[in-house]
Amino acid sequence: MRHIQFIKTILLIVVVLHLTVDNHVIAQLENDQNISKRGTTAAQFLKISTGGRGTAMGNANVAICSDLTSSYWNPAGLAHIENLQVYFENNEWLAGTDYNFGSVGFSVPMVGVFSISLTMLSTPDDMVRTVENPKGTGEKFNAQDLAIGLTVARNLTDRLALGATVKNIRQRIWHSSGQTMAADLGVQYKTPIRDIMLGASISNFGNDLGLSGRDMNISVDPDPANQGNVEFVNAEYQTDAFPLPLFFRVGIGGYLINTPLIQAIFAIDAVHPNDNYEYVNLGIETAFNNMVYIRAGYPSLFKDDSIEGATFGAGLNYRVFRTSTFLKLEYSTSDYGPLGILQRLSVGYQF
DSSP states (O other), X not given: OHHHHXXXXXXXXHHHHHHHHHHHHHHHSOOOTTSOOTTOOSOGGGGOOOOHHHHHTTTOOTTTOOSTTHHHHOGGGGGGOOSEEEEEEEEEOGGGOEEEEEEEEEEETTTEEEEEEEEEEEOOOEEOOOSXXXXXXXXXXXXXXXXXXXXXXXXXXXXXXXXXEEEEEEEEETTEEEEEEEEEEEEEEEOSSTTOEEEEEEEEEEOOBOOEEGGGEEXXXXXXXXXXXXXXXXXXXXXXXXXXXXXXXXXXXXXXXXXXXXXXXXXXXXXXXXSSOOEEEEEEEEEETTTEEEEEEEEEETOTTOOOOOEEEEEEEEESTTSSOEEEEEEEEEEOGGGOEEEEEEEEEEO
C-alpha cells in the first residue's frame, strides 16, 4: 500500500512539472507547435551537458544521476551523496570556446545534501572591428557566460528523493551584460519493481534575460536637417529580453545485470525543451568491480536536423592508498557531425 502511495506521489510531481513547463512555453511564445522555436532563448550555455558519465551515456541521466553533476541533470540525484565531495571539469568546447564546471557538496545528517556549483563558458580575446577600421581598432574583446547555483536535496524515504537549485545566471560580451535568476526542480523514485529508477526534472525556470551596458550608449543628432538645435543627444540602444532554455526531462533507468563483480545499467530520457523539438536519449553503462566503467549512448533521437552522433566513455573509481578517499576520473567523447568530435575529461574526489 505504501508503494502505491509513493507511485501516486511521483506521478503527481511529474504531471505538475510537465504542466508547469507547458504553461511557461505557451506564455513565452505565440503557441505554434509545428515550429521548432530554435533561436528564441538566451543563455544557450545552460544547454551544455556536463559530467563524464552523463555525456558518455548519450545524455540519458535524469533517473540515475547520483553525483555532483546532478545539479545539471536532476537536483534530486544529489541526495545520494555522502560525506564531502568535489568535482571539476575543464574542456575545450565548440568553435574554440572554453567550458568549465566545478562543484563541491556535503551531506548534513538528518538534514540533507548541499552543494555549490559554477558553470562558465568563455571565448578567447578577439579584435574589435568597426566599419572604419575593419582590420581592428587596437582593442580586444571577449565574452563570458556564468551560472552559480546552490542546490539542496534530501531523501524523504529510502526510495524517494527531492532536490532544488537556485542559480544566478549572467552573460557578458565586452562591456555589455545581463543577469537573471532561475530555479531547477527534480525528483527520483526507486520503484519496487526490480529497483527500477524513475526521474523527472525541470531546468532553468526563471525570468527573461536581456543585455545592457556602455556598449549600448550612442550620441545622435535628433534633427540633422536643421541647424541651431542640440547637436548631440546621448541615447541608448535597448535590446529585447529573451526567455531561458527551459527543459523538462523524464527518464527511467535500472540494472540489466547486478552481481558483485559486474553491473550493467540502462537509461532512457525523454526531453521536452522550449526552443526545439522533443527528443529521446539512450545510454548504457557496464561496471567491473565498481571500479572500472565502460559507457556508450546515443543522444537526440527523433529530433529533426540533429547533428549529434554516438557517445562513448570510460571511468575509474579508485580508492587512494586504502583510505576512505576515492579518486574519480571520467572520460567521454561526443560526435557533433560537421563540428567535429568533442573529448572531455573530468576529475572528482570523495572524502
